[in-house]
Amino acid sequence: MTTLLDRPRARFGAWTGGRRGRTAPTAYERVLRRLAAGIGVSGTIWAFGELPEIVVQGHGQPTTWSVLAATMSNALFPVLAVTSVRARPATLRALAAAGALSYLAAYLTLPLMVQPHTIDTGSLWLYRMLPTATLLAGLAWRRSLALGYVLVGSAAEAQASVYCVDPLTVSSWLAIFARSAGLSVLFLWCASSALRAAGRVDLESRAAGRRAAATAAATARDRERARFAALIHDGVLFTLLGAARGSQLSGALQRQAAATLAELDRYRHGGTSTGEMDARTAFGYLRGAVEDIDPTVVVHTDSRPDSGGLQIPVPVVVTVAAALAEATRNSVRHAAVPGRTVRRQLRIVVGSGGIRVVLTDDGAGFDPAAVPVDRLGIAASILGRMRQLSGGAGFVESRPGAGTTVALAWGGDGTD
DSSP states (O other): OOGGGEEEEEGGGHTTSSOOOOOOHHHHHHHHHHHOOOOOOOHHHHHHHHHHHHHHHHHTSEEEEEEEHHHHHTTTHHHHHHHHSSOOOOHHHHHHHHHHHHHHHHHHHHHHHTTTTOOOOOOOOOGHHHHHHHHHHHHSOOHHHHHHHHHHHHHHHHHHHHHSSSSSOOHHHHHHHHHHHHHHHHHHHHHHHHHOOOOOHHHHHHHHEEEEEEEEHHHHHHHHHHHHHHHHHIIIHHHHHHEEEEEEOOHHHHHHHHHHHHHHHHHHEEEEOEEEEEEHHHHHHHHHHHOOOOOOOOEEEEGGGGGGGGGGGHHHHHHHHHHHHHHHHHHHHHHOBTOOOEEEEEEEOSSOOOOOEEEEOOOOOOGGGOOOOOOOHHHIIIIIHHHHHHHHHHHEEEOOOOOOEEEEEETTTTTO
C-alpha cells in the first residue's frame, strides 16, 4: 500500500505553488455558481427574445446604437453561464460586476446617438433588462451597494424613457422610477437572501466541526487520563512496592519494570490512544489551531476521493495541530515585511493513507542553515514533534525574501 509519505520531499512544491487539487465547495460557492448559471442562461434567452423589439425600436436610429446598446447590456450573460461551471467565485463576481456596469453604460449611449423623443414605442426595450442586471449586482456586491445600483438603474431608466419616449413630467418620471425599482428590489432580495443563507450554513458548519473536534479531543484526554491512572496504579506502584519489599529484584519484577517503562514511553509519544477523528473533524481542529493565532490565514481543505472512511488518531491530529500552531506563531512573529501585509495560506489534504498540511507565507523568509542551534522553535516544536510521531514527517523550506513553506505529513502508523 502506498501512503502519502511514499512521495519524495521535492513534491511538496506541487501542493503549494503548482497544480492544486480541487477544494470541496462551500455552500456559498455552490449557491453562487447556481445563481450565476441561472442568471447567465435566463439573461441570454431574454436577450434573444428582445431582438425583434430592438430591431423595431432601432428603425430611424443609427444602426451602431442598436448594436452597441444590445451588446453592452447582454454580451456577458452567455459568458457568465459558461464560466459558472469551473471559474472561481471571485471571477464570477467580477464578471457579474462587469455585466451590471456595462448595462448602466448602455444608457449613456442614448444622448450620444439618439435624438430626443424619436423612438415611437410605449417603453424603451432596455428597461426590461433591469431586473436581470440587478441580479448581477446582487452577485457582485454586498446588499447595500446592490441596492444603490437599483436606485441608479431605476433613475437611468426613468430618465431614458422621458428622453426617448414620454414627455418630461415629474409624475411620469416618478412612475417609471417606482415601477423599475419595485420590481428590481424583489429580484435583489431573492438573490441576496439565498447568498446570505448559504453563508450562514458555512458558518454553522465550521462551528459544528470545531465543536465536534473539541468533543473528540476532550474524550481522548479523558481516556488518556484514565489509562495513565491505571498505568500508575498497576505498573509503577506495583514495581516500586515490589522493589521495596524484596532485597533482590526477581526476574518477574524486572520484566514488570521494563514493561512499565515501555508503556510510559509509548504514552509520552501518544502512540496508544484509541480516540479517532474523521476528515471533517480533523479539518475543523487544524483550522481552529491556526485561526486562533491568525484569523486572516486563508484555509483550503481537500478530502481526496480515495480517502474513504479514513479515521485519524486523535494524538496525530493534536500533534500536527501543535506543530502547525508553532509554525503559525513563528510566521506571525518573524515574517513581517515593512510596508505590506504578509499573506498566509494553509492547505490540508486527506488521502487514502494519511494527512498532509502545508502552511505558506510570502513574508521575509530566512536561511534555515543560519538558525542558531539553541533556537528550538523549528528544531523541537515543529520538526521534533513530527519526528516523534510514528509515520510523521516535517519539512521547512525558506529563503530570505522568498517566504516560508512548512509541510507536515502523517502517513498511517509508518509500517505501510
